Amino acid sequence: MAETQGALKKTPLFDLHTELGGKMVPFAGYEMPVQYPLGVKKEHLHTREKAGLFDVSHMGQVKLTGENAAAALEKLVPVDIIDLPAGKQRYAMFTNEDGGIMDDLMVTNYGDWIYVVVNAACKEQDVAHMQANLDEGVELEVLDDRALVAVQGPAAAAAIARLAPEVSEMVFMDSRQMKIDGVDCFVSRSGYTGEDGFEISIPSADAERLCRLFLDQPEIEAIGLGARDSLRLESGLCLYGHDIDTTTTPLEGSLIWAISKNRRADGERAGGFPGEEKILSQIANKDWARKRIGLLGEGRAPVREGTELFDEAGNKIGVVTSGTYGPTVEKPVAMGYVETAFSALETVVYAEVRGKKLPMTVSRMPFIEQRYYRG
Structure with a gap:
């Protein structure tokens, strides 16, 4: 059912987006800026060269408290939460009884509480899933009075450090609670x-004022969802509901790296998560029928989501789940699923676009060098 304009929610930054000339579109139940007057390509390149400000307030933010909060959450994910050090963040996935991915999420240990960020389209389902499965004594609070923004790019650290010098001490996946211009923020x-x-x-009450301060920094431009999508795709990062979903296991989704070693069959806290039988069997037997792969095209024509993939003989072997023209790579970039026999690097497959079979090469992801700061 199509969302009516009246049913859409607004983030705390809606007025700022419209003031900046943001082109607002429906996304995950919210009115969100897809681009600003700069345009998607220039926004993408500005983020790669300097820094961009993204509104991601549509995401769900959740606080878990109680002595057993980490252990309770660990029962729902194939990831080590109990040993996550205080002040650190980790990527995780909710799995279902069939080993499918219900959502991917970020988990932070703030010492006496756990902070969870879930995808916008899944947040009601995820909150219900946690509430139904958390142990007695573990409290869940939805933080619906907070905005969430991302400042991304090689100049992001220098720009934010002018307002909050302690961010300079942080490395990739560090998280801290700190004041920025007098406002209590959670920063990762x-x-x-x-x-x-x-x-x-x-x-929420401080979001617009603080974001205006961020945008006052000469390096930072407001960036919309269009560039966010092309940036994450060049970086080989999944979009939930497109590249991974409940029909995909972590192994099919090329996310074995996200399954903690101590939760695997020979680990000290092996299993104990939904779908463990299927997931651990796939790890042990290296046996899954399809695999998420990266694809690089030729020419300039983007190969979009839903495009069918074929082998040289014309047999259908897979489908594209995300695709665009990569402004940094300067080639069509895509990810999708193919039968495992066609998943080796440098394999040539053919994408059917408007009746033509365009060659694409199975390529390593990310398509660009990731530049996370590891110290």
Whole structure:
């Protein structure tokens, strides 16, 4: 069912987006800026060269408290949460009983509480899933009075450090609670562009003022969803609901790196998560029928989501799940699923675009060098 304009929610930065000339579109139940007057390509390149400010307030922010909060959350993900050090963040996935991915998420240990960020389209489902499965004594609070923004790019650290010098001490996946211009923020050195940068959770009432301060920094431009998508795709990062979903296991999704070693079959806390039988069997037997791969095209024609993939003999072998023209790579970039036999690097497959079979090469992801700051 199509969302009506009246049913769409607004983030705390809606007025700022419209003032800046943001072109607003429906996205995950919200009115969000797809681009600004600069345009998608220039916004993408500006983020790679300097820094961009992204509104990601549509994401769900959740606080878990209680002595067993980490252990309770660990039962829902194939990831080590119990041993996550205080002040650190980790990528995780909710799995279902069939081993499919219900959502991917970020988890932070703030010492006496756990901070979870989930995808916008899945947040109601995710909150219900956690509430139904958390142990007695673990409290869940939805932080719906906070905005979330990302400042991404090679100049992000220098720009934010003018307002909050302590961010300079942080490395990739560090998280801290700190004041920025007197405002209590949760800051992680992370993001979804492949660049260095920060995700910053801000009380809604202070979000616009703080974002104006960020935009006052000469390096930082406002960036919309269009460039966010091309940036994450060049960086080989999945978009939930497109590149991974409930029909995809972590192994099919090329996310074995995200399954903690101590949760695998021979680990000290092996299994104990939904779908463990299928997931651990796939790891043990290296047996799955399809695999998420990266694809580089030729020419300039983008190969979009839903495009069918064929082998040289004309047999259908897969489908594209995300695709665009990569402004930094200067080639069509895509990711999708192919039968495992066609997933080796340098394999040539053919994408059917408007009746033509365009050659694409299975390529290593990310398509660009990731520039996270590791110290």
